[in-house]
Amino acid sequence: MEAPCSSPTAGKFVVVGGGIAGVTCAEQLAINFPSEDILLITASPVIKAVTNFKQVSEVLEEFDVEEQPSTMLENRFPNIKVMESGVKQLKSKEHCVLEDGHQHIYKKLCLCAGAKPKLICEGNPYVLGIRDTDSAQEFQKQLTKAKRIMIIGNGGIALELVYEIEGCEVIWVIKDKAIGNTFFDAGAAEFLTSKLIDEKPEAKIAQKRTRYTTEGRKKEAQARANAGNVGSALGPDWHEGLDLKGTKEFSHKIHIETMCEVKKIYLQEEFRISEKKSLTFPRDHHDQSVTTDKEIWPVYVELTNEKIYGCDFIVSATGVTPNTEPFLCGNNFDVGEDGGLKVDDHMHTSLPDIYAAGDICTAAWHPSPVWQQMRLWTQARQMGWYAAKCMAAASVGESIDMDFSFELFAHVTKFFNYKVVLLGKYNAQGLGSNHELLLRCTKGQEYIKAVLQNGRMMGAVLIGETDLEETFENLILNQMNLSAYGEDLLDPNIDIEDYFD
Ligand SMILES: Cc1cc2nc3c(=O)[nH]c(=O)nc-3n(C[C@H](O)[C@H](O)[C@H](O)COP(=O)(O)OP(=O)(O)OC[C@H]3O[C@@H](n4cnc5c(N)ncnc54)[C@H](O)[C@@H]3O)c2cc1C
Numbered sequence: 082m083e084a085p086c087s088s089p090t091a092g093k094f095v096v097v098g099g100g101i102a103g104v105t106c107a108e109q110l111a112i113n114f115p116s117e118d119i120l121l122i123t124a125s126p127v128i129k130a131v132t133n134f135k136q137v138s139e140v141l142e143e144f145d146v147e148e149q150p151s152t153m154l155e156n157r158f159p160n161i162k163v164m165e166s167g168v169k170q171l172k173s174k175e176h177c178v179l180e181d182g183h184q185h186i187y188k189k190l191c192l193c194a195g196a197k198p199k200l201i202c203e204g205n206p207y208v209l210g211i212r213d214t215d216s217a218q219e220f221q222k223q224l225t226k227a228k229r230i231m232i233i234g235n236g237g238i239a240l241e242l243v244y245e246i247e248g249c250e251v252i253w254v255i256k257d258k259a260i261g262n263t264f265f266d267a268g269a270a271e272f273l274t275s276k277l278i279d280e281k282p283e284a285k286i287a288q289k290r291t292r293y294t295t296e297g298r299k300k301e302a303q304a305r306a307n308a309g310n311v312g313s314a315l316g317p318d319w320h321e322g323l324d325l326k327g328t329k330e331f332s333h334k335i336h337i338e339t340m341c342e343v344k345k346i347y348l349q350e351e352f353r354i355s356e357k358k359s360l361t362f363p364r365d366h367h368d369q370s371v372t373t374d375k376e377i378w379p380v381y382v383e384l385t386n387e388k389i390y391g392c393d394f395i396v397s398a399t400g401v402t403p404n405t406e407p408f409l410c411g412n413n414f415d416v417g418e419d420g421g422l423k424v425d426d427h428m429h430t431s432l433p434d435i436y437a438a439g440d441i442c443t444a445a446w447h448p449s450p451v452w453q454q455m456r457l458w459t460q461a462r463q464m465g466w467y468a469a470k471c472m473a474a475a476s477v478g479e480s481i482d483m484d485f486s487f488e489l490f491a492h493v494t495k496f497f498n499y500k501v502v503l504l505g506k507y508n509a510q511g512l513g514s515n516h517e518l519l520l521r522c523t524k525g526q527e528y529i530k531a532v533l534q535n536g537r538m539m540g541a542v543l544i545g546e547t548d549l550e551e552t553f554e555n556l557i558l559n560q561m562n563l564s565a566y567g568e569d570l571l572d573p574n575i576d577i578e579d580y581f582d
């Protein structure tokens with residue numbers, strides 16, 4: 082029987098989760114309270130550290146991310162104690178968390194347990210999700226033996242995979258008309274699609290963006306997390322250390338099935354008995370076939386458009402579900418529609434002294450008109466940092482204003498080897514039909530889209546080396562009326578920065 086939790090009077094600051102949100106939160110608490118002990122409980126054997134942080138503009142930020150043994154964090158902050166263990170239960174009334182045989186009383190708790198892949202089908206060994214180092218390595222291992230895989234989903238992971246995978250046929254199944262729906266509209270999708278058709282992989286551009294490394298990861302820290310425990314989410318450039326090659330020598334071989342979903346998955350024997358017919362890989366006339374019509378596959382997928390394809394395995398890149406499970410039982414949290422713990426504008430959940438940050442939480446405050454939550458690395462850092470500030474202020478009876486980073490959504494990343502900057506309501510999310518778009522596109526070079534409403538800039542997509550991010554960021558933040566400038570705003574012959582000086 083479990084020991085009951087004792088009185089919360091002697092509690093400390095406790096943070097759960099060693100991903101970017103949890104580590105940033107613990108670090109900030111350690112700075113704010115140098116004479117207090119901060120306990121970080123994490124299920125993963127390594128922690129994530131933000132290094133080389135650079136504020137590129139008022140809201141855009143760049144940093145590298147390193148997987149490090151937890152001792153490195155403890156050395157940097159002697160008042161942080163890291164415990165490698167999965168929290169099994171939360172007793173919010175008693176201010177107590179329980180992990181393997183131990184209980185920890187908190188005065189303030191921040192839950193940063195991240196999220197896990199939301200798979201199209203749980204428990205099927207041929208359906209893989211990618212989240213942490215282990216799942217990425219498993220995927221790579223399977224890929225080395227694969228002739229054909231199927232990727233389901235149209236977000237960040239799918240976009241990165243279809244561009245990086247070589248030597249393997251890829252059938253990419255998307256619910257939408259165009260690729261990359263979580264980041265792009267159809268115009269940007271078309272601009273990017275031409276990259277997939279290029280046979281020769283080009284030299285990667287030396288473009289700085291958030292980088293993911295495992296350099297600091299020591300051997301002993303590579304010990305796998307206990308069965309059932311989840312590791313931290315991968316992040317920017319996670320595929321760079323992985324050789325994403327199938328069995329053959331060619332670059333991209335991608336077939337996209339649009340506007341459909343998975344109807345049924347058959348294992349080999351099940352499919353044979355069904356006497357259904359699968360399709361060969363669609364190819365154009367000068368294409369050398371990789372797989373033959375006679376191929377027998379380990380798994381077959383029937384799509385809602387009635388087409389059936391066989392493949393070696395399926396990647397379900399279909400979004401994430403917050404890791405709330407161990408915390409919900411017996412605790413009456415307000416939970417968002419996406420399954421996250423609802424937090425207010427001070428990162429506080431609905432229960433006393435419990436905060437949440439990063440992928441596990443659902444922003445339930447009234448946001449700035451040009452900010453939205455997306456489960457991203459940068460937001461995990463910002464939320465972890467701000468949650469710590471709020472916890473610190475609350476513990477001395479104060480309150481602080483919302484951090485400026487929540488004023489404007491800003492994300493820098495790289496897709497198909499292009500720098501991609503997304504600002505504000507970059508896809509006119511929630512703006513209804515009352516908005517206009519200004520576009521400038523130079524094939525193979527840049528794609529610029531500005532979203533305007535009532536003459537004010539509400540968002541932008543900048544693909545390529547446009548150098549416009551800072552100017553656009555300012556235009557969105559200051560909400561200047563741009564009606565008088567019309568299309569000049571994107572005229573390449575006008576130096577827009579001078580324009581607004
Ligand atoms: C393949 C991939 C590529 C990505 N690429 C990008 C990108 O290019 N740009 C970008 O901005 N974002 C990217 N993301 C998203 C980004 O990685 C996440 O949004 C971010 O890392 C979330 O951080 P987090 O700290 O909230 O959660 P996580 O990193 O998931 O960390 C959660 C932590 O909680 C621990 N934990 C879980 N349950 C428990 C428990 N019960 N007890 C104790 N500890 C527990 C885990 O071990 C882990 O340490 C990517 C994600 C993936 C999967």
Ligand SMILES: NC(=O)C1=CN([C@@H]2O[C@H](COP(=O)(O)OP(=O)(O)OC[C@H]3O[C@@H](n4cnc5c(N)ncnc54)[C@H](O)[C@@H]3O)[C@@H](O)[C@H]2O)C=CC1
Nearest residue numbers: 234235236237238239256263342398399400401456457494
């Ligand atoms: N460069 C970047 O910024 C990257 C960010 N990420 C982040 O990592 C997290 C996980 O990435 P993803 O899994 O790609 O999530 P995502 O949220 O970006 O995309 C999920 C996609 O799956 C589709 N989908 C959902 N259910 C489906 C179903 N049943 N059938 C078919 N399609 C379905 C959605 O329409 C969407 O296109 C996200 O938070 C994402 O933002 C991931 C990779 C790169």
